[in-house]
Amino acid sequence: MKKNYCFLWIAACLSWCALSQTNTSNFISERYQEHFQSSDEESVFLHLNKTSYLAGEEIWFKAYIFSQKAEKSSQSSTNLYVGLYDANGDQLTKQLICIRNGQANGNIELKKELNSGIYYVKAATQHMVDTQPMAAFVEEITIYGTNYTETQEATKATYDIQFLPEGGHLVNDVESTVGFKAINQKGKGVYVTGTIYDTNNTEITTFESNSYGIGTFDITPKENQTYTAKVVFEEETTTTETIPAAKNSGIAIQVNTVEKDSLQIVVNTNEKTLRTIVSKDYTLFIHKDGKARSMPLTFKNNTKVALTIPRNKLFNGVNTITLFDGRTPILERLFFNRKTAKNLSVMLKKVETEDEYSQFSLYLIKRRAGILDANVSISILPETTEAYNPAHNVYSSFYLKPYVRGEIENPKHYFPNTTKSKRKDLDALLITQGWSAYDWTTIFQGKPRKAITEQGVTISGTLNFPTKRTKGILLQDTKEHPAEFYLLDKERKFVIKNLFP
Numbered sequence: 001m002k003k004n005y006c007f008l009w010i011a012a013c014l015s016w017c018a019l020s021q022t023n024t025s026n027f028i029s030e031r032y033q034e035h036f037q038s039s040d041e042e043s044v045f046l047h048l049n050k051t052s053y054l055a056g057e058e059i060w061f062k063a064y065i066f067s068q069k070a071e072k073s074s075q076s077s078t079n080l081y082v083g084l085y086d087a088n089g090d091q092l093t094k095q096l097i098c099i100r101n102g103q104a105n106g107n108i109e110l111k112k113e114l115n116s117g118i119y120y121v122k123a124a125t126q127h128m129v130d131t132q133p134m135a136a137f138v139e140e141i142t143i144y145g146t147n148y149t150e151t152q153e154a155t156k157a158t159y160d161i162q163f164l165p166e167g168g169h170l171v172n173d174v175e176s177t178v179g180f181k182a183i184n185q186k187g188k189g190v191y192v193t194g195t196i197y198d199t200n201n202t203e204i205t206t207f208e209s210n211s212y213g214i215g216t217f218d219i220t221p222k223e224n225q226t227y228t229a230k231v232v233f234e235e236e237t238t239t240t241e242t243i244p245a246a247k248n249s250g251i252a253i254q255v256n257t258v259e260k261d262s263l264q265i266v267v268n269t270n271e272k273t274l275r276t277i278v279s280k281d282y283t284l285f286i287h288k289d290g291k292a293r294s295m296p297l298t299f300k301n302n303t304k305v306a307l308t309i310p311r312n313k314l315f316n317g318v319n320t321i322t323l324f325d326g327r328t329p330i331l332e333r334l335f336f337n338r339k340t341a342k343n344l345s346v347m348l349k350k351v352e353t354e355d356e357y358s359q360f361s362l363y364l365i366k367r368r369a370g371i372l373d374a375n376v377s378i379s380i381l382p383e384t385t386e387a388y389n390p391a392h393n394v395y396s397s398f399y400l401k402p403y404v405r406g407e408i409e410n411p412k413h414y415f416p417n418t419t420k421s422k423r424k425d426l427d428a429l430l431i432t433q434g435w436s437a438y439d440w441t442t443i444f445q446g447k448p449r450k451a452i453t454e455q456g457v458t459i460s461g462t463l464n465f466p467t468k469r470t471k472g473i474l475l476q477d478t479k480e481h482p483a484e485f486y487l488l489d490k491e492r493k494f495v496i497k498n499l500f501p
Contacts, residue, residue, distance in 0.1 A: 024281075024283055024324070024326060024327065025283045025285075025294045025295075025296065027327070027444075028283060028285055028294060028324060028327065028444075029285075029292055029294050031443050031444050031446060032285075032287060032290070032292050032443055033290055033292065034446060034448055035290070035442075035443045035447070035448050036069070036289060036290025036448075037290065037448060038448050039131065039290075039448065040067055040068075040069055040070070040074065040076050040127075040453075041067075041068040041069065041127075041128075041131065041132060041135075041289060041402065042065055042066065042067060042068065042074050042076065042077060042125050042127055042128055043065070043066040043068055043128075043135060043137075043397055043398045043401070043402050044063060044064070044065055044066070044080070044123045044124060044125065044128070044136070044137040044397065045063070045064045045066070045137060045392065045393075045394045045397035045398065046061045046062070046063050046064075046082070046121060046123050046137055046139060047061060047062045047063075047064070047377045047379065047394075048060070048061050048121065048139060048141070048379070048390065049061070049379045049381075050379065050381060050385070050387040050388045051139065051140070051141045051142065051387065051388055051389050051390050052141065052142045052143075052144070052386070052387040052388075052389075053110055053141065053142070053143050053144070053387075054110075054143070054144050054145075055110055055111065055112050055113070055114040055116075055143055055144065055145040055146065056110060056111070056112040057110055058107045058108065058109050058110065059084075059107060059108040059110065059121065059141070060105075060106075060107045061082070061105065061106060061107070061108075061121070062103065062104070062105045062377035063080055063082070063097065063099070063103060063104040063105065063106075063123060064102065064103055064375065064394060065077060065080065065099055065102045065103065065104070065125065066102070066397075066398045067102075068289045068398070068402060069289045069290055069291075071316060071317075072102075073101060073102025073103065073375070074099075074102050075101070075102065076125075076127065076453040077099055077125035077126065077127055077453045077454060078098060078099045078100075078453075078454065078455050078456055078500070079096060079097075079098070079099065079125060079126060079454040079455075079456070079457070080096070080097040080098075080099050080104050080123060080124075080125055081094060081095070081096060081097075081123065081124055081125070081126070081129075082094070082095045082097055082106060082108070082121070082122070082123045083095070083121075083122050083123075084108055084110075084119060084120070084121060084122075085119065085120045085121075085122060086117070086119055086120075087117055087118045087119065087120075089120075092119075093108060095108070096457070098500065099125075102375075103375050105377075108121070110143060112146075113145075113146075114143050114145045115143075115145045115147055116143060116144050116145040116147055117142075117143060117145075118140060118141075118142060119140075119141050119142070119143050120138055120139065120140055120141070121137075121138070121139045121141060122136055122137065122138045123136065123137040124136035124137065125453070125454070126453070126454045127453050127454070132402065134405060135401060135402040137392070137397060137401075139390060139391060139392060140391060155185065156185075157184055157185060157234070157235065157237070158184065158185040159182060159183070159184055159185075159190060159192075159233040159234075159237060159239065160182070160183055161180055161181065161182040161183075161192065161213075161229075161231055161239070161241055162180060162181050162432070163178055163179075163180050163229065163241065163243050163244060164178065164179045164180070164181070164244075164431065164432045164433075164434055165177070165178050165179075165244060165252075166178065166179065166216075166252070166253060166254060166255070166333060166431050167252055167253040167323075167331035167332065167333050168331050168332060168434060168435060169244070169246075169247055169250060169252070169331070170219070170221050170243075170244060170245070170246035170247065170252065171221075171246055171247050171248075171249070171250040171251065171252045171268070171269065171270060171273070172221050172222060172223045172246045172247065172248055172249075172270060173220065173221075173222065173223070173270040173271070173272075174220065174221075174252045174268045174269060174270050174303075175218060175219070175220045175252075175254070175268065176218070176219060176220070176221070176252045176254065176268075177216050177217070177218050177254055177431065178216060178217055178218075178219060178243065179214070179215070179216050179428055179431035179432040180192075180207065180209070180214070180215055180216070180217075180432070181213055181214050181432045182209055182213035182214075182231070182233065183213055184234075187407070188213075188409060189209075189211070189212035189213030189214060189409050190209075190213045190233055190234050191209055191210075191211055191213065191234065192208075192209045192213060192215075192231055192232060192233050193206070193207070193208045193209070193231075193232050194206065194207050194208075194229045194230055194231040194232060195207075195229070195230050196217065196219060196227055196228070196229050196243065197227070197228050197229075197230065198222070198225045198226070198227055199224075199225050199226050199227075204219060204227065205217050205218065205219060207229075210425055210428070212409050212410065212413070212425075214425065214428045214429055214432060215428055216427075216428050216431060219243075221246035223248060226242065226245070227242070227243040228240055228241065228242050228243065229241045229242075229243060248272065249269075249270065249272050249273040249276070250269070250273060250330075251267060251268070251269045251273065251282075251323065251330060251331065252267075252268050252269070252331070253265065253266070253267050253268070253321070253323065253331055253333055254266045254268065255321065255333055255335050255427075257335050257336065257337075257423060257427045258420065258423065258424065258427075260311070261310065261311055262308050262309060262310050262311060263308070263309045263310075263311060263314065263335070263337065264306070264307070264308050265284075265306070265307040265308075265309065265321065266304060266305070266306050266307075267284070267297060267304070267305045267306075267307075267323065268303060268304050268305075269299060269303050269304075270303060271303060274299055274301075274302075274303050277299060278299065278300065278301065279298075280298065280299075280325075281296055281297070281298050282296070282297040282298065282323055282324060282325055283295070283296060283297065283323070283324040284296075284297045284307075284321065284322075284323055284324075285321070285322045285323070285324060286309075286314060286315075286319055286320070286321050286322075287315075287319070287320055287322070288315040288317060288318065288319050288320065289315075291315050293313070293314070295307075297323070311337055311338070314337045315337060316337060316338065316399075317336065317337065317338075317398075317399040317400075317403070318334055318335070318336055318337075318399065318400060318403035318404075318430070319334070319335055319336075319337050320332060320333070320334055320403075320436045320438070321333045321334075321335065322436075322438075322440075327440075327444060329440050332434075332435045332436055333430075333431070334403065334404075334430040334431075334433050334436060335427065335430055336399075336400075336417065336423075336426050336427065336430060338417055345364075345365040346362070346363070346364055346365075346374060346376055347362075347363040347365065348360055348361075348362055348363075348378060349361050349363065358380075360378075360380070362376065362378075390412065391409075391410055391411060391412060392411055392412055393411075393412040393415060395412075395415035395416065395417075396408070396411035396412050396414065396415050397411075399415070400414065400415070400426075403436075404429075404430075404433055405433065405437055406433065408429070413425070414426040414429065455498045456480075456497075456498040456499045456500045457499050457500075457501065458495065458496065458497045458498075458499070459495070459496045459499055460493065460494070460495045460496075461493070461494055462491070462492055462493050462494075463488055463492045463493075463494065464492075470488065470492075471487060471488060472485050472486050472487040472488050472494070473485070473486050473488070473494055474486075475496060475499075478500075480500035481499070481500070
């Protein structure tokens with residue numbers, strides 16, 4: 001009888017654990033999806049005619065507004081705010097542009113009195129300002145005014161380097177990847193090389209950055225060891241920095257994004273930790289813009305859990321991996337996933353040149369049969385121009401910038417993401433971003449994001465004349481509105497909402 005009772009008790013425990021794990025996973029998924037249900041996050045890209053101007057010229061642009069959740073032109077907002085700012089962040093001019101079917105266009109006239117210097121064009125919808133102000137489109141431009149003089153700044157070069165473990169932390173006796181980023185006094189990335197040493201001054205590994213100062217190296221930290229990096233910057237400037245200390249117990253993650261068709265995830269721990277979590281259940285949660293996949297994860301008797309996930313089962317763009325212990329997130333990792341190439345390609349080709357005139361042909365290539373439908377903007381400049389060098393392209397604006405909290409140097413470098421070296425560079429960039437911007441406490445409290453989108457403008461006013469017997473005003477019909485009568489209140493005031501003048 002005792003054996004039977006024991007068997008029943010064990011079976012009951014296993015059932016309860018499985019049920020508990022399922023309930024936790026469902027809770028995380030449901031609250032996450034509820035949080036994004038009523039919100040449609042937007043991204044903006046401005047195609048400028050160039051990035052260097054003379055004072056008195058005009059900045060011409062076409063804007064593309066993108067729905068991150070639907071991955072197509074946004075149909076939500078109709079109002080785009082476009083402003084010009086100086087190097088101190090002071091606003092010089094601001095415009096309200098009407099969005100139609102996810103696109104808008106306009107121009108900014110540059111005053112002839114503008115001083116030479118660096119300026120910024122910024123664009124955002126009100127919804128972006130309210131929910132994700134860091135995602136606003138910002139492009140640096142140069143304006144040459146009447147006071148232009150070519151000067152060389154004589155500033156002493158200084159450098160800094162940061163080390164950021166993959167997933168957020170290191171664990172002793174667990175192989176981990178460490179990302180790093182080196183910058184100069186202007187915040188620009190600089191090429192570095194370096195060597196990692198342990199407490200006994202024994203060389204552990206070496207590292208080398210790309211041209212933007214970003215790179216990675218692998219390390220297996222040991223208990224009672226402190227690791228230092230001897231770093232060589234430009235001009236043979238050297239420094240010694242300490243690597244973040246490893247935990248005696250915990251869980252670490254390594255993600256291999258090199259393969260085109262699949263993603264390899266390895267979740268590691270050490271023997272000390274394994275003894276305390278051998279029967280513990282975790283939830284691996286992969287998510288993006290309200291879409292998510294979750295899977296149970298348990299170590300059982302192994303210190304390593306390896307998963308291979310086909311890329312077509314993941315989401316397009318920047319995905320976030322969050323590992324949960326119950327309802328507590330214990331590590332996160334951003335990675336980029338490109339499932340398939342877009343069906344429609346656009347190519348502009350110069351086919352003929354005669355005297356000072358050139359003829360171009362525009363090709364729209366679609367891999368499947370159907371009607372071609374594309375929004376296209378073209379800026380044509382002299383072939384040897386240095387006046388067009390934007391930091392952003394449409395890919396980086398839609399698929400990278402909204403998901404990264406820090407500034408990205410030359411984001412267009414990472415797209416199109418078609419070569420192994422670019423995929424490696426992008427992955428190193430995302431490792432250095434650390435934890436995502438998700439507030440899981442707010443998500444689990446069931447607080448959905450507010451979906452506030454502007455539709456047209458609101459006009460409020462007071463009717464001053466005639467002073468008697470008038471009950472309201474009539475708005476004549478326009479291309480956008482049928483005729484409508486608006487009543488006056490007791491103070492002869494009126495409000496017209498959602499107006500497209």
